[in-house]
Amino acid sequence: MQRVGVLGASGRLGAAAVAAIAEADDLEAVPLDARGDLDLSGVDVVLDATILAASERIVDAAVAQGVAIVVGTSGWSAARVAALRDRGATGVRIVPNFSIGSVVGTHLATIAARHLGAVEIVETHHAGKVDAPSGTAVRTAEAIAAVRAVDAPTPDAPGRGTLVAGIPVHALRLPGASARQEVVLGGTGETLTIRHDALGHDAYAAGILLALRADRPTGVVVGLDDLLGLA
Numbered sequence: 001m002q003r004v005g006v007l008g009a010s011g012r013l014g015a016a017a018v019a020a021i022a023e024a025d026d027l028e029a030v031p032l033d034a035r036g037d038l039d040l041s042g043v044d045v046v047l048d049a050t051i052l053a054a055s056e057r058i059v060d061a062a063v064a065q066g067v068a069i070v071v072g073t074s075g076w077s078a079a080r081v082a083a084l085r086d087r088g089a090t091g092v093r094i095v096p097n098f099s100i101g102s103v104v105g106t107h108l109a110t111i112a113a114r115h116l117g118a119v120e121i122v123e124t125h126h127a128g129k130v131d132a133p134s135g136t137a138v139r140t141a142e143a144i145a146a147v148r149a150v151d152a153p154t155p156d157a158p159g160r161g162t163l164v165a166g167i168p169v170h171a172l173r174l175p176g177a178s179a180r181q182e183v184v185l186g187g188t189g190e191t192l193t194i195r196h197d198a199l200g201h202d203a204y205a206a207g208i209l210l211a212l213r214a215d216r217p218t219g220v221v222v223g224l225d226d227l228l229g230l231a
């Protein structure tokens with residue numbers, strides 16, 4: 001039985017993780033106080049589902065105490081991940097989106113962007129989401145920018161969204177919405193839209209369990225791609 005220390009267990013993602021772990025015979029959830037002293041001695045792996053400011057402290061504590069950590073909290077940009085690697089961190093998996101469909105959608109977007117250079121991202125989330133753009137959109141933009149062969153003009157103008165790695169991201173926050181991402185690519189006389197919807201927090205259960213059961217990462221791994229054969 002693996003003991004999973006859950007930080008942010010009172011939140012939407014944390015509660016979904018605790019529910020998923022409760023269904024698993026091989027895992028046990030141990031809710032921990034994310035605001036207190038982080039003594040991780042009683043757990044085998046940590047799941048972080050808080051806010052970025054807390055997440056950075058939690059990751060540092062897990063690394064210092066030699067406990068593997070799965071990070072679901074948004075805001076771990078490529079620059080922050082690079083800084084973490086520079087600090088010699090190991091045993092860390094940062095997962096911008098636990099939904100399997102979302103991981104596949106982002107992967108498909110990187111394939112499409114090799115052929116259609118003009119790309120914009122529209123992400124729509126529930127009104128309770130505090131961060132914008134979403135962690136998934138930032139990850140998707142950074143992954144696309146790393147592979148896109150065709151350079152597209154960057155519309156850096158008021159009203160054209162937030163530029164992430166040169167890609168405009170448009171963030172909507174609406175009551176009634178859950179979590180949607182649309183990657184819209186344009187070519188000559190055509191557009192291609194890759195859209196994913198997480199209709200509820202149960203969408204994250206399979207990815208959470210996959211990440212928690214995976215071997216302790218060497219260094220800092222981002223995403224679930226390696227575990228899904230997409231890397």
Ligand SMILES: NC(=O)C1=CN([C@@H]2O[C@H](COP(=O)(O)OP(=O)(O)OC[C@H]3O[C@@H](n4cnc5c(N)ncnc54)[C@H](OP(=O)(O)O)[C@@H]3O)[C@@H](O)[C@H]2O)C=CC1
Pocket residue numbers: 007008009010011012013014034035049050051052053054071072073074075095096097098099131135204
């Ligand atoms: N990777 C993925 O697939 C997903 C990622 N997320 C991300 O997970 C994060 C949490 O989202 P969500 O659950 O909706 O958010 P909630 O606001 O529902 O929950 C936030 C949690 O963080 C805790 N928290 C807030 N402030 C602090 C602090 N200063 N120090 C320590 N703990 C704190 C809260 O505790 P308290 O109740 O005591 O305030 C609560 O438990 C976000 O970054 C979101 O983007 C969300 C869904 C899926």
Ligand SMILES: O=C(O)C1=N[C@H](C(=O)O)C[C@H](O)C1
Pocket residue numbers: 074096097098125129133134135136137178179180
């Ligand atoms: O806050 C959310 O709800 C979500 N956050 C993650 C993000 O920022 O990308 C993942 C998913 O979109 C839901």
